[in-house]
Amino acid sequence: xxxxxxxxxxxxxxxxxxxxxxxxxxxxxxxxxxxxxxxxxxxxxxxxxxxxxxxxxxxxxxxxxxxxxxxxxxxxxxxxxxxxxxxxxxxxxxxxxxxxxxxxxxxxxxxxxxxxxxxxxxxxxxxxxxxxxxxxxxxxxxxxxxxxxxxxxxxxxxxxxxxxxxxxxxxxxxxxxxxxxxxxxxxxxxxxxxxxxxxxxxxxxxxxxxxxxxxxxxxxxxxxxxxxxxxxxxxxxxxxxxxxxxxxxxxxxxxxxxxxxxxxxxxxxxxxxxxxxxxxxxxxxxxxxxxxxxxxxxxxxxxxxxxxxxxxxxxxxxxxxxxxxxxxxxxxxxxxxxxxxxxxxxxxxxxxxxxxxxxxxxxxxxxxxxxxxxxxxxxxxxxxxxxxxxxxxxxxxxxxxxxxxxxxxxxxxxxxxxxxxxxxxxxxxxxxxxxxxxxxxxxxxxxxxxxxxxxxxxxxxxxxxxxxxxxxxxxxxxxxxxxxxxxxxxxxxxxxxxxxxxxxxxxxxxxxxxxxxxxxxxxxxxxxxxxxxxxxxxxxxxxxxxxxxxxxxxxxxxxxxxxxxxxxxxxxxxxxxxxxxxxxxxxxxxxxxxxxxxxxxxxxxxxxxxxxxxxxxxxxxxxxxxxxxxxxxxxxxxxxxxxxxxxxxxxxxxxxxxxxxxxxxxxxxxxxxxxxxxxxxxxxxxxxxxxxxxxxxxxxxxxxxxxxxxxxxxxxxxxx
Ligand code: GLN
Ligand code: ZN
Numbered sequence: 001x002x003x004x005x006x007x008x009x010x011x012x013x014x015x016x017x018x019x020x021x022x023x024x025x026x027x028x029x030x031x032x033x034x035x036x037x038x039x040x041x042x043x044x045x046x047x048x049x050x051x052x053x054x055x056x057x058x059x060x061x062x063x064x065x066x067x068x069x070x071x072x073x074x075x076x077x078x079x080x081x082x083x084x085x086x087x088x089x090x091x092x093x094x095x096x097x098x099x100x101x102x103x104x105x106x107x108x109x110x111x112x113x114x115x116x117x118x119x120x121x122x123x124x125x126x127x128x129x130x131x132x133x134x135x136x137x138x139x140x141x142x143x144x145x146x147x148x149x150x151x152x153x154x155x156x157x158x159x160x161x162x163x164x165x166x167x168x169x170x171x172x173x174x175x176x177x178x179x180x181x182x183x184x185x186x187x188x189x190x191x192x193x194x195x196x197x198x199x200x201x202x203x204x205x206x207x208x209x210x211x212x213x214x215x216x217x218x219x220x221x222x223x224x225x226x227x228x229x230x231x232x233x234x235x236x237x238x239x240x241x242x243x244x245x246x247x248x249x250x251x252x253x254x255x256x257x258x259x260x261x262x263x264x265x266x267x268x269x270x271x272x273x274x275x276x277x278x279x280x281x282x283x284x285x286x287x288x289x290x291x292x293x294x295x296x297x298x299x300x301x302x303x304x305x306x307x308x309x310x311x312x313x314x315x316x317x318x319x320x321x322x323x324x325x326x327x328x329x330x331x332x333x334x335x336x337x338x339x340x341x342x343x344x345x346x347x348x349x350x351x352x353x354x355x356x357x358x359x360x361x362x363x364x365x366x367x368x369x370x371x372x373x374x375x376x377x378x379x380x381x382x383x384x385x386x387x388x389x390x391x392x393x394x395x396x397x398x399x400x401x402x403x404x405x406x407x408x409x410x411x412x413x414x415x416x417x418x419x420x421x422x423x424x425x426x427x428x429x430x431x432x433x434x435x436x437x438x439x440x441x442x443x444x445x446x447x448x449x450x451x452x453x454x455x456x457x458x459x460x461x462x463x464x465x466x467x468x469x470x471x472x473x474x475x476x477x478x479x480x481x482x483x484x485x486x487x488x489x490x491x492x493x494x495x496x497x498x499x500x501x502x503x504x505x506x507x508x509x510x511x512x513x514x515x516x517x518x519x520x521x522x523x524x525x526x527x528x529x530x531x532x533x534x535x536x537x538x539x540x541x542x543x544x545x546x547x548x549x550x551x552x553x554x555x556x557x558x559x560x561x562x563x564x565x566x567x568x569x570x571x572x573x574x575x576x577x578x579x580x581x582x583x584x585x586x587x588x589x590x591x592x593x594x595x596x597x598x599x600x601x602x603x604x605x606x607x608x609x610x611x612x613x614x615x616x617x618x619x620x621x622x623x624x625x626x627x628x629x630x631x632x633x634x635x636x637x638x639x640x641x642x643x644x645x646x647x648x649x650x651x652x653x654x655x656x657x658x659x660x661x662x663x664x665x666x667x668x669x670x671x672x673x674x675x676x677x678x679x680x681x682x683x684x685x686x687x688x689x690x691x692x693x694x695x696x697x698x699x700x701x702x703x704x705x706x707x708x709x710x711x712x713x714x715x716x717x718x719x720x
Contacts, residue, residue, distance in 0.1 A: 001291060002280060002334050003580055004054040004327040005176060007135070007150055007261060009046050010320050012476050012594055014303065017042050019480040020066060025083075032083050039064065046431020053324035056290075057143040058135035058178035060127045065090040065479050067180075068101075068145060069109040071137045075164050076121035077111050077146070077524060088529050089143035093661075097147075100571045102182060102216050104266070104299060105485075105527055107478035111146040118150065118157070120164045127172055129319060134174045136244050138181035139165055140196050145183065148424045149550040155195035162199035169208040175233065180296075182304040184225060185217040185236070187576050193224055204229040211347060215261060215295040216240040217575045218243035226254050226710030234259035237279065238294035239266065241579075248283065248425040253654035258287035259348075261294030263326050268487060268529040270318045270348050271326055273341040276573060297323055301473035301484075315347025319473065353466050353490015362541045370592045372624060374600035376649065379625060382520065382601040390712040391720055394688045394706075395653065397607055397629060398517045398563065399695035400434050400449035401702060410454060421514060426690055427452045435509045437703065442710045443563060444516045448506035450695065456519045458563060461486030467528065488539060498554045504557040515605065516562040518547050521590040526568035529621045537586035544593030563605035564594055564625075570608070570616055577615075584619040591623045604629060609692055614642035621646060629653035631691040633672065652681060655691030656712065659703050660717040662697070664705045667712045674716065683720055688713045 012018045021042070022440035025035040025214035043062045050057040063070045064083075069090065072078050088094050089109070089546045096109040139161040143149065149157060169177060184196075203210055207237075212225065213234030219225055222244060225233050233256055235244045248258075260283055263277040274290075282584045283289050301307070304314060318326055329341040371377070405515040413423040434449035461467040467488045474482040499517065507514040520542035530539055551562050576581050595604045610631035613620070620628070632639045633652035639654065654672035654677050670688075678686065688709055694702050 002284065002291055002331050003056065003058045004331050005290045005292040006050055006054045006297065006324050006327055007058050007180075007293065008061065008265060008298050009050060009057070009324070010298045010300065010302050010475070011042070011046065012298075012302065012474055012482060013042050013045070014305070014472075016474055016482060018476075019482060022480050026087070031483065035346050036269065048564060049321055050324065051320075053328045056133065056343055058133050059130045061135040062405055066109050068111070068137050068142065069128055070145075071142050072109075073109040073124050074122065074126055074136075074168065075142075075161060076119075076123035077113070077116060078122055081237040101192075103571060103573060103575055104216070105477055105568070105571070106299065111142070112148050113146055113150065114148040118153075120161050122164060122168055122171065125168075125172070127168075127174070130171060131175065133176045133178055133211075134169075135178045136165070136180070138179035138183075139199060140192075140629050141181050141183035142530075150325075150681075155191070155198065158195050159202065162202045166202045166206050169206055171485035174208045176211060177214045179230075179481065180215075181212050182215050182524055184212075185575055187220065187578065193221065197228065198223070200228045200230070211257070211259065213259065214241075215265070217241075218247070220576075222247040223251050226256055229324075230259035232257065232259055232290070234261060234292060236261045236294040238262065238264045238296065245279070247438045248286075253287050256288075257290055257354065258283060259292045260287075261292050262330065263291075263293045263323050264456065265295030265297050265323065266299045267294040267532065268317045268319060269532060270316055270322075270345060272348065273326060273329050273333055273345055276336070277330050277341075278624040280330060281333060282556075282674075286699045291327055293323055293327065299475060301475055306472050307368070309468050309487070310352075312347065312350065312352040313468055313487065315350070316352070316489070317487065322642065342699070343441050353356050353464065354648065355491035355493050358466075358493050359492040359543055361545055362538055365541060365593070368596065370589050370596055372592075372596050372600070376624070376626065378605075379600045380651070383603045383626065386601055387603065389444055390713075390717060391683060392686055394709050394713045395445035395515070395629075396438075396447050396690055397441060397693045398447050398450050398515070398565065399453070399693035400447070400451070401697055401699050402451070403699075406430060407462070407503070424501075427502065431502060432509060435506055435514075436698075437554045438512070438706075439510060441703070441706050443706065444512065444713075446506065446510060446512045447517065448514055450501050450517060452502055455483060456567075456693075457524050458484060460498065460519050460524055461488075461528060463494070464492050464543075465495055466490035466492040466542070467524075483527070488528050488530045489524065490531070492539065492542040492546055494549050498550055499555055500550070500553045503554065503559055505561060507557070513560045516551065516559045518550060518564045519549070520564045520566040520569075520594065520606070522572055522587045523566050523568040526572040537590070538587055541593055544590045547594040548597060551595060551602070555599055555602055561603045561605060562595070562598070562599070563607055564591065565607045566591060566623075567607070569620070570612065573616070583621075584616070588619055588622045591625075605629065607692075609676045610639075613639050614645070615644050617648070618644045621648065621650070625650065627651040627687060629655065629687065629689050631655045631658075632677075640677050640680050643677075648681070649685075651685045653687030653689040654681075656688060657690040659691050659694055659697055659715075662701050664701055665708065667708045667715065670708060670712050671715070674712070683716075688716070 024030040067246040098107045101108045132174050211232035212230045215236040218240035297320040297635035300320040302317050333341045367397045409426050413419040430451040431448050440448045467486050473484050476482050521540040605627040606625040607629045656673050
C-alpha cells in the first residue's frame with residue numbers, strides 16, 4: 001500500500017486565528033499564557049486536519065513568526081530569552097531584514113552573521129515535546145539564505161552547524177526528522193555540493209531517521225541527495241519542468257524512500273489524479289514511494305469553505321485541505337478504488353472563461369505592439385515640453401496612508417452597509433485632501449493616493465474579467481500579514497475603465513500632473529494563482545492589453561504621466577538563472593505591450609521594490625519606460641554600482657526615505673544617498689521620491705518626510 005505524507009499546512013487558520021492571537025498579544029489584550037494556549041489549540045486543529053487525510057506529517061511546524069528565524073534561534077545565531085525579545089527581532093527597530101522566500105511571495109527573516117559569534121550552540125529547544133517526526137529547516141538552506149557569512153568559511157560553518165543539528169536530534173531522541181532543504185534546488189557549485197556532503201556525513205551514525213525535502217524546482221544533481229546519509233528524499237514533481245522525473249530513471253535509490261511530490265503546493269488547480277497515480281505506480285517499481293505535496297501547503301488558503309467563487313471554478317480548484325484530500329484520493333486510486341477520484345476531477349478539463357476576442361487580440365500581436373515607434377531620446381524631449389518639470393522632480397510612489405477611517409468605510413461598503421455612491425463620494429473627499437496636501441508641500445508630480453484600493457493586485461482582479469477573488473482565501477505573506485491572492489482562471493479582459501474616474505478627478509483639482517497608477521502584468525500574475533492551461537506569457541499579454549486600453553483612456557482624460565508598478569518583476573524570476581532569459585522575455589514584453597502604443601509624450605514610469613538589481617539591470621532597461629523609481633535607501637551601495645555597469649540612459653528616482661520604518665529622515669540623511677548616486681547618474685535624470693508607497697505610514701510621518709524631500713530637491717537645485 002502506498003503511504004501518504006503532507007507538510008507545510010497553513011498555520012494561519014481558517015478565521016485567521018493566528019493573526020488575531022498574535023496581534024492581540026502585541027496590543028496587550030492577551031497574556032503570554034493565553035497566546036501559547038491559543039496557538040496550541042490552533043496547531044491541534046491543523047494536525048487534526050492532517051490526520052483526517054494522510055498517514056503522516058511532521059510535528060513542530062508551528063512558528064510564532066517564521067521558521068527560518070526559529071531555526072536560527074535554535075542554533076544560537078540569535079538569542080531571545082523572552083517572548084518580547086523574540087518579537088523584537090521580528091518587527092520594530094531591531095528587527096532582522098526581511099526578504100522574499102525563493103520565488104514565492106512569502107517573506108522570511110534574513111539571519112545576519114555580521115558581528116555574530118562564529119560558534120553555534122543549542123540555545124532553544126523548540127521541539128521538547130516532540131518525539132516522533134520533528135520539522136526543521138535544514139542547515140544548508142539556513143546558511144545559504146543568511147547574509148554576511150565570514151568569507152571563505154562556508155564549508156566549515158556548515159559542518160559545525162550540522163554537528164549541532166545532530167546533537168539536537170540526539171538531545172530530543174527524535175525517531176525521525178523532516179529537514180526542509182529547498183536551497184538544494186538552486187544552481188549549486190561543486191564546492192557547495194562537496195560542503196553539503198561533508199556536513200551531512202555527521203548524520204551517518206545517529207539513530208534519527210532523516211528525511212530531506214527539496215521543492216520549488218528540480219535538483220540539478222539528484223543522485224547526490226540520494227547519496228547523503230538520509231532515510232528519505234522529497235522532490236518536487238510539479239514545478240520541476242520534468243527535470244526531476246527524468247533523472248529518476250537513472251538515480252540509484254540506495255534504499256531511500258522517495259517522497260514523490262505530485263500534488264502542487266503552490267497553485268490551486270486540482271490535479272489529474274489518474275495521471276498522478278500512474279506516475280506513482282511507475283516510480284514504485286523502483287523506489288519505495290510515499291505520495292506527498294510538491295511544496296509546502298502554506299502558499300494556499302486553508303480550505304474552500306465559504307470561498308466566493310463561481311461554481312465552475314470551484315470544480316477546478318483545491319486549497320490546502322483539498323490538497324490533502326487529493327493525496328488520499330491518489331492512494332485510493334492505487335488501491336483500486338477510483339469512484340471518488342473520478343468525481344473529483346470531473347470539472348478540471350471543462351472549458352470556462354474563454355473569450356475568443358481576447359485570444360484573437362493576443363494572436364494578432366505584432367512587433368509594433370511591443371516596440372515604441374519613437375525612441376526614448378526624442379520622447380523625453382516631447383514630454384519635457386509639456387511637463388516642464390524642474391531639475392530633481394519630486395513625487396511619491398502612489399498610495400497615501402490607509403487610515404483606520406479609510407479601511408472602516410471600505411468595509412462598510414463591502415458589507416453593503418454603505419451605498420456605492422456614498423463610498424465614491426468619500427473616496428473623492430480623501431483624494432481632494434491628498435491633492436491639497438501635495439499642493440501645500442510643493443511636490444512636482446502628484447498621485448491620487450490609491451484610497452479606493454485595498455490591495456494593488458486584488459483591486460485590479462476585481463475589475464477584470466477572467467480573474468476571481470476568493471472572499472476568504474487568506475495566505476500569510478509575512479509574520480501576521482496576510483492577503484488574498486486572486487485566481488486567474490480565464491481570459492482576462494477589461495470591460496470598462498478601472499481607475500480613470502479617480503485619476504481624472506484628482507487631475508481636475510490641480511495644475512500639477514497626476515500620475516495614472518496601474519499594477520503591471522507580472523505583479524498581477526505573481527501575486528495571484530495563475531491558470532496553467534495556456535502559457536503564462538499569453539496571460540501576461542492579455543493583462544498587458546487590458547492595461548493598454550486603460551492608458552488610452554487616461555490619455556483621453558488628459559493624464560500625462562502613467563506609472564505601471566512591477567514590484568514582483570525580480571521575485572517572479574525562476575530560481576535557476578539558466579531559465580531567466582525565457583522568463584524575462586515575456587516579462588519584459590508584457591510591460592512593453594502596456595505602453596508601446598501610448599503617445600510618445602505620455603511619460604511612462606515604472607516602480608520596483610528593492611531587489612538584487614545588479615543582476616537584472618539589462619532586463620529592466622529593456623522594459624523601455626521613461627522613468628523608474630526604486631527602493632534604494634536600505635542598500636544604497638549595490639544599487640548604484642549596478643548603474644555603473646550599463647549605459648542607463650533613463651530617468652530614475654532612487655528612494656531616499658525607507659518607508660518601512662516610521663522614522664522621518666532629515667534632509668541631510670537623504671542628501672547623502674543622492675550625492676552618492678549623483679556620481680553615477682547625471683543630475684538631469686534624477687528624481688527625488690520615497691522608497692515605496694505610503695499606505696502603511698501615518699500622515700504624521702508622511703507630511704514632514706515629504707516636506708524634507710521637497711527641501712532636499714530645492715537645495716539640490718540651488719547647488720546644481
Ligand atoms: N503604487 C503602489 C503603492 O504606492 C506601489 C506599491 C509597491 O510597490 N509595493 O502602494
Ligand atoms: Zn514598492
